[in-house]
Amino acid sequence: MEFTSAEGEQRYAELVRAASGCVVALDFDGTLSPIVDDPTQAYIHPDAGDVLVALARQVLAVAVVTGRPARQVLALGGLEEVGGAVAEAGKELYVFGQYGNERWSSANRRIISPRPPRGLATFLDELPELLRQADAADAWIEEKGLAVAVHTRRLPDAHEAFGRLLPLVRERAERHELTVEPGRNVVEVRSPGMHKGVAVETLARELDARAFLFAGDDLGDVEAFHAVRALREQGLPTLLVCAGSEEEGSLEPLSDVVVKGPEGVLQLLRQLAADAAALHA
Incomplete structure (x- = not known):
């Protein structure tokens, strides 16, 4: 991983120390799954399930926050099975679909969704x-x-x-x-009024997060990055991770860490889980 500044490296160390109270929220396309020509074939990286389960053991909760419908991302990510394994570890996996309009969790395996917007x-x-x-x-x-x-x-x-x-x-x-x-x-x-920043705020509030990590790759994640920066201003340890690509670089100036696509994201999450486990061994 490549820290964007000395402050970014320091923020990672602070997050490791606060891992037990950390919510880790992740975009799906371009972050956990590759960008492909046919979005219906954008399956999650094959290593992601194991990484998310190992990470869940060290943090407060793991969430996927995506523009996709919740049902679709559950299928493409095999997240119901992942959620079952996370639940066995005594933790919870959340899915916020359609920018937070839909919700699912491994504890309540029912998708909660509003009506389609007028117009x-x-x-x-x-x-x-x-x-x-x-x-x-x-x-x-x-x-x-x-x-x-x-x-x-x-x-x-x-x-x-x-x-x-x-x-x-x-x-x-x-x-x-x-x-x-x-x-x-x-x-x-x-529909207006909902974006990934609202999902971040909801997760932080409802779970009483004491630290927060968000990883994303494009413009749809900007509001989430701003919401995490607001948590930082409130004193929470935070880390912003950009899954960099040649197509989109808008998140890099806002990020603490830049990695290369889903492989890089998973490598960072493995390192976070390992560092947190070692620190608290």
Whole structure:
């Protein structure tokens, strides 16, 4: 792992000392699973389950905070099985899906979800025309129930198509009082008032966290990073981890540690679990 500053290295050491009261929250795509052309095939890294279970033994709780529907990430991550193993270790695994609108935990294996936002159905009806206007008619539309995502990754000019599409989608979404979340060659439209920062605040409050780590990879994680920095200002030991990539670098200036993709994230979590176990042996 590469610390972004001497302060980052010091924050890691403080987090190790506070590990028993630490909540570890992780994005899914690009952080625990690789970014792939077909998001339905973005399975979790094969080592992630074992790493999360070993980590859970040393920390207060582990959470996955994702823009994906909870049911989808449970399947792609094998997280029900992971949650069972975490529960056997006397700890709890949480999943916050659709930016925190959906919740699941290994103690309460039922997904709690609100109704779809007003205006989303109308926006979805209007979306094909927006894609034609952006010369991105072949972009892949992913309906998530509480949100809709438009992926340009499969297009020959993925980045340029994303740039053409974003302002059109933003204008139409705002007309329907919806929120736009840009990502890595994906634009997501969903209900306002919920984002990953709210999920971080909820976890910290409900679990009475005494330390917090968040790892993410793109713009959808910025609010979570800001929420963790707010916890830092309140005196909690914290660590912000960026799963770096050539496509997206917006989180690096906010991070304490930059690692390379899911492999790097898992390597850091292994090290954290090992250091915490050694310190408290």
